[in-house]
Amino acid sequence: MSIRKENAMARAFATIAFTPAVRSQQSRMGSADGYTRFLSGDETSLDELGPQEVDFITARDGFYQATVSQTGWPYVQFRGGPIGFLKVLSSRTLGYADFRGNRQYISTGNLSGNDRLSMILVDYPNRRRLKLWGRTRLVEGADNPEILDQLHDPSYRARPERAVLITVEAFDWNCPSHIPRRLTIDETHQEIAALHRENEALRAENIAMRASTVSGTPPKS
Ligand SMILES: Cc1cc2nc3c(=O)[nH]c(=O)nc-3n(C[C@H](O)[C@H](O)[C@H](O)COP(=O)(O)O)c2cc1C
Numbered sequence: 001m002s003i004r005k006e007n008a009m010a011r012a013f014a015t016i017a018f019t020p021a022v023r024s025q026q027s028r029m030g031s032a033d034g035y036t037r038f039l040s041g042d043e044t045s046l047d048e049l050g051p052q053e054v055d056f057i058t059a060r061d062g063f064y065q066a067t068v069s070q071t072g073w074p075y076v077q078f079r080g081g082p083i084g085f086l087k088v089l090s091s092r093t094l095g096y097a098d099f100r101g102n103r104q105y106i107s108t109g110n111l112s113g114n115d116r117l118s119m120i121l122v123d124y125p126n127r128r129r130l131k132l133w134g135r136t137r138l139v140e141g142a143d144n145p146e147i148l149d150q151l152h153d154p155s156y157r158a159r160p161e162r163a164v165l166i167t168v169e170a171f172d173w174n175c176p177s178h179i180p181r182r183l184t185i186d187e188t189h190q191e192i193a194a195l196h197r198e199n200e201a202l203r204a205e206n207i208a209m210r211a212s213t214v215s216g217t218p219p220k221s
Pocket residue numbers: 077078099100101102103104105106107108
């Protein structure tokens with residue numbers, strides 16, 4: 001990734017996140033000068049997702065999304081699904097099928113009044129996380145069933161109600177600090193299977209070595 005591109009992305013995120021109040025805190029704490037370069041850069045490719053982001057997003061099975069309520073309260077909810085359920089529809093657009101849940105419709109209600117959305121995606125085993133900011137469009141499945149066909153895997157047991165389409169305005173990679181390493185049950189099974197295979201190979205090697213010690217002939221490699 002070129003420095004020019006890195007600066008451009010940094011500017012998009014800083015333009016949104018570094019409000020005057022945030023800059024004032026940075027000044028108070030002595031970090032404002034270090035972040036000034038984030039606010040100057042090339043604006044031409046502010047918000048395009050690259051291959052690194054696309055690979056990361058499509059490997060996730062969940063994310064946390066924040067919306068803003070009518071009364072100004074932040075609201076965070078988890079969205080989960082099969083790996084890749086958050087789809088990259090273009091270098092600036094994400095989409096996912098919103099499943100029926102407890103029918104409180106807090107995120108949906110919030111987004112109907114304020115289309116701003118922020119999300120954080122975490123890869124716990126590899127300690128990577130990506131923050132995204134975007135504007136959202138909700139498309140009800142009843143109005144446009146084709147869009148849910150595009151976004152929803154029918155083999156996954158859930159009832160999709162609407163499509164959430166997100167125009168990405170900015171993103172930023174976080175540092176790996178303080179991300180606890182944890183595996184999903186599927187990832188744990190994969191780790192155990194790999195250890196099992198290694199154990200089998202060592203066991204076979206051990207049997208062959210024992211046989212060669214007894215017979216005096218070297219084991220076949
Ligand atoms: C039967 C059922 C019950 C649920 N109950 C809760 C609940 O009590 N609290 C909660 O936060 N999520 C619950 N969920 C998950 C939410 O409904 C789901 O995450 C949904 O997307 C919430 O969206 P919202 O928070 O934007 O309203 C439930 C899901 C199902 C399918």
